Amino acid sequence: MKKDTRSSSYDLGDPNERKIRYRQASVGSFSTISPFSKLRPSGKPDPLGYVVSVPVINVPTSEYLSLHRKFISNQIATVLTKIEKMINEPTYKIIDLSVKISSLIQDTSNLKAQRLSFKGRGLSENRKIFFLISYLHQQKIKHAFLQTRDYEVSLEYLNAMKKFLLDPPDFTNFHVIVNLKDYISKIPSHKAEIDKILKKIMSLEKIARVPKYLPPPSSFCEQLIYPTSTTVSIFLEMAKNSSAYTIKQVYDEFKQMTDDESELDILLSHAFDFGWRVSTFPYNNFVDLDFPQFNNCKLKAFDPPYVPEIFHSCKISELSSSGWPYAPVVMILKELFFCTNPFQGAVRIFDAMNETASCVVQVTGESVDVDFDTLFPLILTSVLASGLLSDPRILSYIASISTIGISNTYCRLGSSYSEAILAHLKNLDETELENS
Numbered sequence: 001m002k003k004d005t006r007s008s009s010y011d012l013g014d015p016n017e018r019k020i021r022y023r024q025a026s027v028g029s030f031s032t033i034s035p036f037s038k039l040r041p042s043g044k045p046d047p048l049g050y051v052v053s054v055p056v057i058n059v060p061t062s063e064y065l066s067l068h069r070k071f072i073s074n075q076i077a078t079v080l081t082k083i084e085k086m087i088n089e090p091t092y093k094i095i096d097l098s099v100k101i102s103s104l105i106q107d108t109s110n111l112k113a114q115r116l117s118f119k120g121r122g123l124s125e126n127r128k129i130f131f132l133i134s135y136l137h138q139q140k141i142k143h144a145f146l147q148t149r150d151y152e153v154s155l156e157y158l159n160a161m162k163k164f165l166l167d168p169p170d171f172t173n174f175h176v177i178v179n180l181k182d183y184i185s186k187i188p189s190h191k192a193e194i195d196k197i198l199k200k201i202m203s204l205e206k207i208a209r210v211p212k213y214l215p216p217p218s219s220f221c222e223q224l225i226y227p228t229s230t231t232v233s234i235f236l237e238m239a240k241n242s243s244a245y246t247i248k249q250v251y252d253e254f255k256q257m258t259d260d261e262s263e264l265d266i267l268l269s270h271a272f273d274f275g276w277r278v279s280t281f282p283y284n285n286f287v288d289l290d291f292p293q294f295n296n297c298k299l300k301a302f303d304p305p306y307v308p309e310i311f312h313s314c315k316i317s318e319l320s321s322s323g324w325p326y327a328p329v330v331m332i333l334k335e336l337f338f339c340t341n342p343f344q345g346a347v348r349i350f351d352a353m354n355e356t357a358s359c360v361v362q363v364t365g366e367s368v369d370v371d372f373d374t375l376f377p378l379i380l381t382s383v384l385a386s387g388l389l390s391d392p393r394i395l396s397y398i399a400s401i402s403t404i405g406i407s408n409t410y411c412r413l414g415s416s417y418s419e420a421i422l423a424h425l426k427n428l429d430e431t432e433l434e435n436s
Contacts, residue, residue, distance in 0.1 A: 044322065045160030050183035053174040065172065072176050076165050079178045083162050086184075090151035090158075097148045101141055105338060108137045111210070112273050132208040136201065141338065143197045146190040153321055157187045188323060231257075231267070239274040242282035247342065248404040250283050261408065265343070272341045281397050284342075289392040291422075292430040294384050301433040302384075304377040306360045306368070319385040325363050326382050329355045333386040336394050343406070345398040346414030353379060353417065380421055395422055 111133055161183060168176075234253070238245055254267040275282025295317035299307065311324045320330060332352040339345040356378050357370040368374075388394055395418045402415035 044318075045157045047161040047164035047183070050161075050179040050186075051164070051168075052177040052179060053169075053171060054177075055173060056175050069172060072171050072174075075176060075178070076168065079180055080162060080165055082180065083158055083165075087155065087158050087162070090154045093151050094148055094155075097144050097151070101144045101148070104137055104141045104144065108134065108141075109273075111137065129208065129210075132204060133210060136204040136208045139197050139200050139204065143194060143201060145334075146194050146197070149320075150189045150191075150194075153189070154187050156321060157183070188321075235270055235274040238271055239278045239282065242275050242279050243285065245283045247283045247401055251401070251404055251406070255407075268343055269341055276340045281393055284397055284400055286393055286396060289396055291389045291392045291425055293387070293389045294428070294430055294433060297384075297430065297433040298436075299381060301436045302377055302381050304381050305374055306363050306378070308363065316381070316384045319381070326356065326359050326378060326385075329359060329379070329382040330386045333382055333388060336386075336388060336398075337391075339394075342397045342401050342415070343408070343411050345394070346401060346406075346411040346418070347408075349379075349398065349414035349417055350410040352382065353413070356382065376417075376420065376424075379417060380424065383421055389425070392422070 111130075161178075161180070165178070238250060250271050251268065254264055254271065257267065258264055272282065293316075295315065297316055298312070299314050299316065299319065300312040308325070311319070311322060314322050314324065320327065329352050332348060332355055335348055336345050339348060353375060356375055357368075360368050360370055360374070360378070383389070383395070398415050399419035399422055400415075401411065402419045406412050406415070
């Protein structure tokens with residue numbers, strides 16, 4: 001028998017062994033087909049799609065297989081070490097951003113108090129600059145919020161890959177390459193929006209500074225909302241006895257002072273600013289509110305129209321990170337967590353309604369008449385996705401102004417929708433929806 005010069009590790013007398021040995025040159029060669037390379041739906045972490053598994057023909061010896069398994073295990077361990085290091089950064093960043101958001105919210109509150117400290121000075125001449133400063137704070141909060149969300153998504157993706165690699169399929173007959181770089185590059189983010197907001201912040205910071213001097217008020221309406229005026233005692237009295245006041249009483253009292261909508265908005269804003277210094281959700285006595293959050297219910301259980309079928313099986317808790325087309329509506333609704341004025345909150349809900357209509361047009365690619373039956377289930381699912389039910393008092397606070405005869409149309413519509421959403425949720429059975 002002619003000696004095989006490629007190896008003398010075992011006898012080639014057996015014909016089957018001879019065939020195997022003859023094919024040994026294929027060991028490590030690539031294949032275009034892999035049972036692990038299957039398409040996965042987009043929008044969720046897909047670790048398997050970035051783990052390249054190449055079939056190989058192994059040398060059928062226990063020593064070789066043992067070395068092969070050890071090699072693959074070492075490769076995976078190296079990647080896991082990198083992932084662990086990468087997980088640390090977003091974890092600490094999220095903590096830092098949480099502190100930053102709290103600080104920004106406090107700065108916004110301090111700004112309002114600072115504005116009140118301008119005794120004997122006018123509001124009209126400096127209204128724009130105070131608006132710009134307030135807007136700057138809002139943009140900074142939004143910037144930090146979007147960064148936090150991106151770090152949360154990054155953690156979700158990194159932990160998904162970590163979980164997969166800690167319990168991988170059997171790669172005994174494969175060479176494995178973890179394409180971690182491409183996997184990380186596919187993590188969705190708000191980079192474009194964050195960069196846009198950052199440009200706004202940089203521009204505003206050049207001009208949005210608290211004025212050192214404000215001229216005395218030039219009109220009676222402006223004097224009403226300054227500390228030197230008699231209305232300050234009204235604000236303080238209301239705040240001190242907020243449990244004895246209702247929102248309707250507050251609204252009616254200031255409505256008697258002025259018929260001008262902008263002045264009324266300012267008076268109401270000050271009233272709630274003073275009220276929140278004393279208690280949460282002032283001028284409103286809540287009954288016990290307890291709603292399930294429906295996080296494990298699938299979107300299809302609520303039967304919202306104009307939602308691509310790929311999202312029907314998503315759970316409510318998954319929508320925010322799924323890339324679904326109504327994410328801009330959820331972003332608007334999340335601002336209600338930072339809103340202390342139910343009238344402003346009602347306007348933001350109206351804004352969310354308008355944004356929902358715009359999203360429908362984007363989904364369908366054509367102009368669509370959006371009526372109540374179309375809008376309501378979309379707003380409802382967006383409310384659930386926003387997490388607002390973690391504190392039902394927010395929606396209840398806004399809904400409480402629906403019956404007090406508001407002159408502002410946007411407020412009326414927004415508060416009425418809040419009331420309708422709460423009424424509808426009371427009739428829903430979470431367990432039944434989870435099983436539907």
